[in-house]
Amino acid sequence: LKATRSGLKATRSGLKATRSGLTATRSGLKATRSGLTATRSGLKATRSGLKATRSGLKATRSGLTATRSGLKATRSGLKATRSGLKATRSGLKATRSGLKATRSGLKATRSGLTATRSGLKATRSGLTAMRSGLNATRSAQ
Structure with missing residues (x-):
C-alpha cells in the first residue's frame, strides 16, 4: 500500500508538472504568434516604405x-x-522570447512526463506486490 500511495503521489506530481509545462508552452506559443504578427506588420510597413x-x-x-x-x-x-x-x-525579439518560453515549457513537460512514468512504474510495482500478498494470503488459508 505504501508503494502504491507513493506511486500515486509521484504520478500526481508528474501530472501537475506536465500541466504547468503545457501552460508554459501555450504562453510561449501565444508570444510567438504575437511576435510573428508584429513581424508581418513590420514587413508590410517596410514594403510600403520601399514603395514610397x-x-x-x-x-x-x-x-x-x-x-x-x-x-x-x-x-x-x-x-x-x-x-x-x-x-x-x-x-x-518577441518571437525569440516566445521560442524561449516554448522551450522552457517543453522542458517542464518532459520532466513532468518522466515523473508521471516513474509514478506509474511505482504504482504498477505496488499493485504487483499487493497481488502477490493476496495470493500468498489465499494460499496460506
Whole structure:
C-alpha cells in the first residue's frame, strides 16, 4: 500500500508538472504568434516604405522643379522604412522570447512526463506486490 500511495503521489506530481509545462508552452506559443504578427506588420510597413522611396526617386529624376517634392516623398519613405524595420526588430525579439518560453515549457513537460512514468512504474510495482500478498494470503488459508 505504501508503494502504491507513493506511486500515486509521484504520478500526481508528474501530472501537475506536465500541466504547468503545457501552460508554459501555450504562453510561449501565444508570444510567438504575437511576435510573428508584429513581424508581418513590420514587413508590410517596410514594403510600403520601399514603395514610397521608389516613387520619391522617380519624382526626383523628373526634374529640378519636382526635386523638392521628390525629396519629401523620399524622406517620408525612409521614415516609413525605418519604422518598419523597428517593428520588424521588435517582432523578431518577441518571437525569440516566445521560442524561449516554448522551450522552457517543453522542458517542464518532459520532466513532468518522466515523473508521471516513474509514478506509474511505482504504482504498477505496488499493485504487483499487493497481488502477490493476496495470493500468498489465499494460499496460506
